[in-house]
Amino acid sequence: MMTPATVTLSPEDIARFGADPAGAFVANRTAVQERIAAACRRCGRDPDDVRLLPVTKTVPAHVLRLAFSAGIASFGENKLQEARDKSAALADLPVRWSIIGHLQTNKVKYLVRLASEFHALDSLRLAEELNRRLDAVGQDLDVFVQVNTSGEDSKYGLHPDALTPFVERLPDYPRLKPRGLMTLAIFSADVERVRDCFRLLRALRDRAASMHPGLTGLSMGMSGDYETAIEEGASVVRVGQAILGARPTSDAHYWPGLA
Ligand SMILES: *Cc1c(COP(=O)(O)O)cnc(C)c1O
Numbered sequence: 001m002m003t004p005a006t007v008t009l010s011p012e013d014i015a016r017f018g019a020d021p022a023g024a025f026v027a028n029r030t031a032v033q034e035r036i037a038a039a040c041r042r043c044g045r046d047p048d049d050v051r052l053l054p055v056t057k058t059v060p061a062h063v064l065r066l067a068f069s070a071g072i073a074s075f076g077e078n079k080l081q082e083a084r085d086k087s088a089a090l091a092d093l094p095v096r097w098s099i100i101g102h103l104q105t106n107k108v109k110y111l112v113r114l115a116s117e118f119h120a121l122d123s124l125r126l127a128e129e130l131n132r133r134l135d136a137v138g139q140d141l142d143v144f145v146q147v148n149t150s151g152e153d154s155k156y157g158l159h160p161d162a163l164t165p166f167v168e169r170l171p172d173y174p175r176l177k178p179r180g181l182m183t184l185a186i187f188s189a190d191v192e193r194v195r196d197c198f199r200l201l202r203a204l205r206d207r208a209a210s211m212h213p214g215l216t217g218l219s220m221g222m223s224g225d226y227e228t229a230i231e232e233g234a235s236v237v238r239v240g241q242a243i244l245g246a247r248p249t250s251d252a253h254y255w256p257g258l259a
Pocket residue numbers: 055057078100101184221222223224238239240241242254
């Protein structure tokens with residue numbers, strides 16, 4: 001039996017998350033899970049085949065402690081430095097950290113220490129450095145290869161044409177366990193343009209999986225588009241704001257180049 005966390009909330013915390021953040025997060029997560037199940041029913045999929053990864057960027061560590069005590073135990077973080085600070089503050093908890101954003105090679109050693117999976121593999125240089133650091137500590141790492149399916153300069157990821165040669169090289173990095181492909185769809189109110197990004201990733205996945213048996217997963221879909229992503233085959237949806245509440249920071253902070 002877990003002891004509930006005792007955390008003092010500041011007025012800013014209460015303004016952002018309400019007086020009972022854990023209660024709000026759990027209710028939000030239940031609502032998202034119901035929408036996932038409904039989306040699965042619409043397209044004849046099993047809801048157990050879709051993993052919901054809560055994205056916790058910008059949510060302070062002491063608030064995440066409350067989330068954890070309410071049963072939310074996987075946290076997706078976009079920036080390594082932020083994940084490092086939070087994992088240090090929550091070192092007493094068995095949190096599962098997923099790094100879902102672009103990584104610089106000089107940060108690889110920190111990722112290896114804390115992350116159980118990485119969703120933004122997008123260069124051979126990074127693969128090389130990850131493999132080297134993992135090998136030094138005798139660990140493997142689940143990875144998703146990020147592809148830029150929207151053609152926007154602001155998005156990281158491999159060009160779709162670069163995927164096949166990239167996948168051919170993956171066996172050179174045996175510490176990396178490829179689990180699938182990842183993308184961020186275009187930010188657009190036009191659902192069909194968003195859907196095209198997910199469809200492209202699925203088609204690329206079909207080709208990649210024929211070359212590498214591990215590359216079956218599809219990490220795609222966020223708060224605004226996860227139902228469309230599920231209809232197009234998502235196996236992991238990365239959902240932040242629909243569970244943890246709206247972020248105060250502009251998304252341009254996370255995706256440089258975005259207006
Ligand atoms: C922030 C983020 C998400 C989640 O976005 P929400 O709008 O909060 O659901 C998903 N994937 C990546 C890579 C992110 O940085």
